[in-house]
Amino acid sequence: MIRVGIFGISGFAGQKLAEILLAHPEVSLAVGVVAPDEGTPLLSEIAPRLRGRTSLRCTNRPDWGAVDAETDLVFLALPHVVSMSFVPQLLKLGKRVIDLSADFRLKNIAVYEKWYATHTCPDLVREAVYGLPEMYRDAIRSARLIANPGCYPTSVILALLPLARERLLEPAVIADSKSGVTGAGRTPSLANLYAECNENLKAYKAGEHRHGPEMEEILSIAARETVSVLFVPHLVPMSQGILSTCYARLTREISEKQLQDLYESSYASEPFVRMMPYGQSPACRNVTDTNYCDIGVKKVGPRQVVAIAAIDNLVKGASGQAVHNMNLMCGAPETVPFIPA
Template sequence: MIKVGIVGGTGYTGVELLRLLVQHPDVQLEVITSRSEAGLPVADMYPNLRGHLDLAFSQPDVNTLKQCDLVFFATPNGIAMQQVPELLEAGVKVVDLAADFRLSDPAVWEKWYGMPHACENILAEAVYGLPEINRAKVREARLVANPGCYPTAVQLGFLPLVEQGLIRGDLVADCKSGVSGAGRQTHLGSLLCEASENFKAYGVPGHRHLPEIRQGLARAAGHEIGLTFVPHLTPMIRGIHATLYAQVPDRSVDLQALYEQRYANEVFVDVMPAGSHPETRSVKGSNRCRIAIHRPQDGDTVVILSAIDNLVKGAAGQAVHNMNLMFGLDEQAGLGHVALLP
């Protein structure tokens, strides 16, 4: 059994990790930390775990965490990088669900996150944990940077086109997210009276996920890719729908076949039949990304639709997938959940 610890278990990502891990056949949960809730039984905060988990939150203690085989960080940005070096030195593997190790350039990190990077010396060894791109590297990694939710949906949607060099000009990512993407903290914009019966764009001048997406697409293409990324908040709890636009003048390419072949061996990416329109509810609670490709009016503009659950494929589920790879387990272990309907 893999002995697992979670740092920061009180947020939505933390409880989603717990929901997945308590059903994982190869995991033994050892410790779940929370400074504010230390001593409180986890099931008292999250009653869905009652009967599945008999642990209480505890104060973060690096010596306790060192007894684990792997530690997940489900913490605000800037926390993991303070503790990861000591854990790695002790032989503990780490999956960070925050952004601390996603950007390879510390100057870019500081620009977008407003703080200097605390451990530039190990930043270079962090593996970006999008398994559909870096599966082999994740298997050998001791530190994995779990991708953000928007970057997961956008990159998976654009990847086949970018990898084949089919795009001309800049890309556009028009993305919508449920309110849980803002986290469990109290925010005015997340209140029911503010978010319900409302729809808005935000972060248009620049969202923190923009450099992450650009970095991933540039690596796939071998050169920089122009991208306009506009996120929106929708009055639903969970889910991301990304409507992606690319100029692909070459009409000879069978785009449906291209996507089906690229993701043929990816169990968590579902390329839907031509003409489909994936819905967020079709992936709710699952670790699956559903994709559909369109070329409206047979023009140069290709539209890719990409739908994920922001808390699963966009966060906790992908983190468990990375753990499975790091320990040589079945990639689907603990992730076979069917999406919830209605």
């Protein structure tokens, strides 16, 4: 049995983590930590849909004795900067850690500090493994510290990864992403009010969203050369889901069949990537509450390609991917509990 804890269990990602883990036959959810001002609620009070499935009472600060005695692995579903304050202590206790924040995703500390904040444990960034199983499966298995990818980067990277690996990408791509409102987290803001989001569609932080550098770093590693991404996110009036439409020029011309075959072969052994028939777009409703990424590709010119990916931002884009990483780290079947045996 894998004994786990969740720091930040009251957020959208934390609640989704708890929901997935309670369905996992090889997991015991032993520790839940909420923010200092949230008291000590039952998990079923935070997430009423979990009534009857758990009697876990959360604490509003880490009980390090309980963490040490009752967990093997800890998920950090916390904001950036907050996560890095807990990681050194968890590793010192011998716990394996999956961090859902951005604190350990970017290997370039200067880039992290430009977009986020001063890093307090940069030495651990070198050790952290980027938790995209489709790219780093073997390294994830033996890692102590996983940097779970961001939701937007998961969709964009998977949409373009086969082209990057084959050095088919011209060095500048465009990513146009639409996200549901849960991607902004539970902290109230004017932009996320129902009356602001409902029957509305708007772009935000065009070319200056901090997920852009994450996409660029990972795609550049895959392509073995610098790839720049012009990233424009949009907020759409739905709770969960991301649809990323990526526009790329190819370094050489390939046929429609070669393009589809490249993606089919690249993801043939990946349990959570599903290819659409050539020229068809995926849809968010088909991946809601699943750990799938659906991808469709199409040539729109001799050397122009559109690659479209759909994911659930809370599952494949956050908590589901984190559980997939846990399965790899702990030797559990990769697809549990997402795909019935």
